[in-house]
Amino acid sequence: MTLHLFRLECLRMLRDPRYLALAVVAPIGFYLLFASLFGGKPTQPGQLQGTVEIMVAMAAYGAIWGALSATGPRIAHERSSGWLEQLRAMPVTGRQLLTAKIAAGLAVALPALVLVCVTAVAVKGVRLDAWQWCALIPAMWLGSLPFALMGVALGFAVGPEAAFPLSYALYMAGSALGGLWVPPAQLSAGLRDVAHALPTNRLADLGWQIAGGHAPTVADVAILAAWSVGFAGLAVLAYRPGGRRAGADGTSPVSA
Template sequence: MNTYLIRLEIVRAVRDPRYLALAVATPIGFYLLFATLFGQGPNVPVNLMVAMAAYGAIWAVLSTTGPRIAQERELGWLTQLRAMPVPAWQVFTAKLLAGLASALPAILAVCLVAVLVKGVRLDPGQWAALVGAMWLGTAPFAALGVAVGYAVNADASYVVCYGLYMVTSAVGGLWIPPAQLPESFREVSGWLPSNRLAELGWQVAGPSPALWPSIGVLAAWTVGLGVIALLAYRRPRFAPRPAAAR
């Protein structure tokens, strides 16, 4: 594995001001707002922390994969990478890992604010399991972002990723508790990776975690979207030509 390529992708992602604003600052702001307005129950601050950590992590992953990959394709950068002595699977894997890595700061930032401002307390083992499970649980969104990045052009990729982000967040119960969603949304919510990502955190922070249903749904989404991403990467007809070639 070309570790330099992976480091390059990660550094470029976390230096993007839009990443810092939408994936880190916005979830923190929403957490503080919601926890102040609705944080009356004993578990509400923790539940909101998990929901907003998932909210930030999803956008972190999508924004550092889809739009960035589509832009690089149009600029011809990925064409140059294909001409270099770097195996295609390393380029593809680096994009996935960079997207996955970008989720970690978003998760940690919300958790840190929850501890410092709202006094959230969990056991050390729970904190480690919570952060680790939610971090790995963003894998389907990394695959989704890569698929979008290789399938559509730069202008459309941001719109597609943001639209998917908002829809999956709303229907997945990140803004409103899943139990309070309309019945039609509740029937769909449990099958969405956004809901299962948050469910992992809620279960880990709860007294009797039942993780396997969420892990199974997230794993299925990861495999399915990973196959789609690989097909989009390997089939040039799924992607527009670089701008220089037009």
């Protein structure tokens, strides 16, 4: 049943024009714009080429919204529409539902991530070693987990009217403060400290480290893991306060 739910969630998202526009088309468009404006600057030894640095930032940007939009706004809408209530008539447990939602969030983060990289290779001539590509894409894909978990928490915590604007506001604020729009090195010292504590920055830094020929740092992995644990705890609390999560009408959407 979990697999069927997972497939259904993925198909629904891939057919959603808003997902395609914001999670796939927008990051590619921003990459082409920023790489054309800033990607040709000469780099110092040890620094990433601009087209590579921007590629990683925009790949993270797209993957984050893919994971977040597949969970937060959609779950809130399903609670309001009664879809989760209908699942109670099916042999679906709460654990299966949450697993399918999180897995779908990760799955739909992958197209944005891959397509930005493909665009960088095809249009801007970005070249990395084979091992770097094999490490960069899986590492950043798995690194998008905290955003899928954040979306689940938001989806069960707020109503459908607030879910999309709140998700999008957190997404844009996290991207800006995390250094996806402006390289962290160009931020003030105080903002750099904020950026380094955010999962948006640490997701991009996974890619920047690998693209620079290095292993991801312990700090990147630890901070992403800490955010994942925190969002997972919030998701569980939002879904099952007192043992059962109330739906939009006050009933439990799915048996635990």
